[in-house]
Amino acid sequence: MLIAQTTDLSGDDDVAFEHAVALAARAGARLATVHAGSRSQDDPRLPRAADVLSRWGLPRTVEQVYVPAEVADNRTDTLVDVLQVLQPDLLVCATHPRRALQWLLQGSTAEAMARNVECPTLLIPTVAAGFVDSATGALNLERMLIPAGNQRDLERAIEAAQRFAAWIAQPSMEVVVLHVGDEHPAPLMAPPPGFSLMYRDATGDIDARILDAVRQVAPSCVVMPTRGHDAVRDVLFGTHTERLLHSARTPVLWVPLSA
Numbered sequence: 001m002l003i004a005q006t007t008d009l010s011g012d013d014d015v016a017f018e019h020a021v022a023l024a025a026r027a028g029a030r031l032a033t034v035h036a037g038s039r040s041q042d043d044p045r046l047p048r049a050a051d052v053l054s055r056w057g058l059p060r061t062v063e064q065v066y067v068p069a070e071v072a073d074n075r076t077d078t079l080v081d082v083l084q085v086l087q088p089d090l091l092v093c094a095t096h097p098r099r100a101l102q103w104l105l106q107g108s109t110a111e112a113m114a115r116n117v118e119c120p121t122l123l124i125p126t127v128a129a130g131f132v133d134s135a136t137g138a139l140n141l142e143r144m145l146i147p148a149g150n151q152r153d154l155e156r157a158i159e160a161a162q163r164f165a166a167w168i169a170q171p172s173m174e175v176v177v178l179h180v181g182d183e184h185p186a187p188l189m190a191p192p193p194g195f196s197l198m199y200r201d202a203t204g205d206i207d208a209r210i211l212d213a214v215r216q217v218a219p220s221c222v223v224m225p226t227r228g229h230d231a232v233r234d235v236l237f238g239t240h241t242e243r244l245l246h247s248a249r250t251p252v253l254w255v256p257l258s259a
Helices: 014-027 049-056 075-086 100-106 109-115 151-167 206-217 232-237 240-247
Strands: 002-007 030-036 064-069 090-095 121-125 143-147 173-180 195-202 221-226 252-256
Touching: 002 014, 002 075, 002 109, 014 030, 014 049, 014 090, 014 121, 014 151, 030 075, 064 075, 075 109, 090 109, 109 121, 109 252, 143 151, 143 206, 151 173, 151 195, 151 221, 151 252, 173 206, 195 206
Parallel strands: 002 030, 002 090, 030 064, 090 121, 143 173, 143 221, 173 195, 221 252
Antiparallel strands: 121 252
16 A cells, blocks of 8 residues: 655645654555655655654654655646656645635645545645644544535445545544435445444535534544536635635545546
8 A cells, every 4th residue: 555645845744744654554554755846865854754653652664755756847737747657545635724815826736636636635734633643643533524415425435434444444433424405315224344324414505514514523534525626616716625625624535536
């Protein structure tokens, strides 16, 4: 298994890097740290899994490789090209909350990468503590929230959550399924082993109801099935997933439905 994590060497992605290291250690995965720009592997700004594991008092079992990406014209395109070659099983990125106008003018490198890779992407807002204890490396991933628009979205999101739980040997998981609208997905006939499913229905604005559920449920992570930009509104204002990232302080597992 390969986990890829991107860094801009600014230090803003320290929490995201800790999540990547903790997940790689638990899953027995290799960790590829991708950075744009031609840098020496001795650059002191590069995050090192061995240092984090040592701080946590854990064995240095994570095999980490550095993948420099020399920028040609566009940093985001360069990173996407490298990730498409690497084909990781999971991508971990830090993302900065943005207001609508700021997002429209500047965009988001993390979200652009998530839209252009086939694997799930774990997006960690820079204002979020996340589900990894920074002092010990312990994972607290016992509750997930899944906003699902239809039966197929729900099934794909559950599959991603189940695979994620299996990677980190999470024996049990409480999953809250949220649907906003008149029609809602039917309950799964056979929930995955160890999964406890709860269903919530709501009406009104989808983005607002998702944020309400995040506040009420307090999930460790939100699993968001997304098709990317498939309408003009999505291009101008972002998808439901992107708008959630701009407002919430919770990690989001972006599950591409087009893959």
